[in-house]
Amino acid sequence: GAGVSQSPSNKVTEKGKDVELRCDPISGHTALYWYRQSLGQGLEFLIYFQGNSAPDKSGLPSDRFSAERTGGSVSTLTIQRTQQEDSAVYLCASSFLRQGGEQFFGPGTRLTVL
Amino acid sequence: GQQLNQSPQSMFIQEGEDVSMNCTSSSIFNTWLWYKQDPGEGPVLLIALYKAGELTSNGRLTAQFGITRKDSFLNISASIPSDVGIYFCAGGYNNNDMRFGAGTRLTVKP
Numbered sequence: 001g002a003g004v005s006q007s008p009s010n011k012v013t014e015k016g017k018d019v020e021l022r023c024d025p026i027s028g029h030t031a032l033y034w035y036r037q038s039l040g041q042g043l044e045f046l047i048y049f050q051g052n053s054a055p056d057k058s059g060l061p062s063d064r065f066s067a068e069r070t071g072g073s074v075s076t077l078t079i080q081r082t083q084q085e086d087s088a089v090y091l092c093a094s095s096f097l098r099q100g101g102e103q104f105f106g107p108g109t110r111l112t113v114l
Numbered sequence: 115g116q117q118l119n120q121s122p123q124s125m126f127i128q129e130g131e132d133v134s135m136n137c138t139s140s141s142i143f144n145t146w147l148w149y150k151q152d153p154g155e156g157p158v159l160l161i162a163l164y165k166a167g168e169l170t171s172n173g174r175l176t177a178q179f180g181i182t183r184k185d186s187f188l189n190i191s192a193s194i195p196s197d198v199g200i201y202f203c204a205g206g207y208n209n210n211d212m213r214f215g216a217g218t219r220l221t222v223k224p
Contacts, residue, residue, distance in 0.1 A: 035214075041217075042202070042214060042215065042216035042217045043157075043202065043214040045211070045213070047187050048211055056211065079155075082156070090158050092153075093156075102147060102159055103147075103159075103212060105156030105157045107154075107155055108158050
């Protein structure tokens with residue numbers, strides 16, 4: 001596609017349920033990033049992929065969070081046993097190069113945990 | 115992860131006024147990026163800077179890569195209501211990931 005797409009755009013779930021968020025990066029972009037943005041706040045780095053491997057998982061806030069990327073393209077961020085504090089906008093970005101590569105963002109998935 | 119110091123946190127200005135915001139880092143960067151985020155959208159790249167001292171314009175926006183390589187600023191001239199949003203800086207160096215500032219929230223009063 002022309003840009004980064006994310007689905008769903010909105011997700012409302014009950015506390016304790018698992019959720020999966022999907023990101024389709026720009027075709028040909030080897031690097032993929034997940035960020036979390038709480039209401040009105042900055043971008044919190046979660047995880048970075050180069051191809052299918054994740055050399056930097058330092059930002060994942062707990063072991064309830066995991067992510068994978070397949071075929072060097074689509075990525076899925078999974079949150080298990082969701083908590084209310086997980087409510088935020090989850091943004092995905094991709095870039096052609098990791099090194100100083102300009103990141104292009106998707107529209108985000110707004111997650112609300114009741 | 116490493117964070118940049120972005121200021122101010124928020125600005126309330128009158129339409130037509132000029133705006134200036136900046137980012138500083140304790141580390142040297144060789145890339146500075148400036149993004150704008152509209153409500154309900156992902157950040158969109160405005161300007162990319164790759165060389166110390168570089169001054170780049172994009173319409174009413176001007177950004178500079180500081181000589182020390184530890185700072186960058188963004189200026190918006192003659193602000194208009196659609197400039198409203200959150201502006202983020204991002205900096206990186208070679209093998210390091212880009213790190214983002216906390217954002218400057220801009221409000222423009224007509």
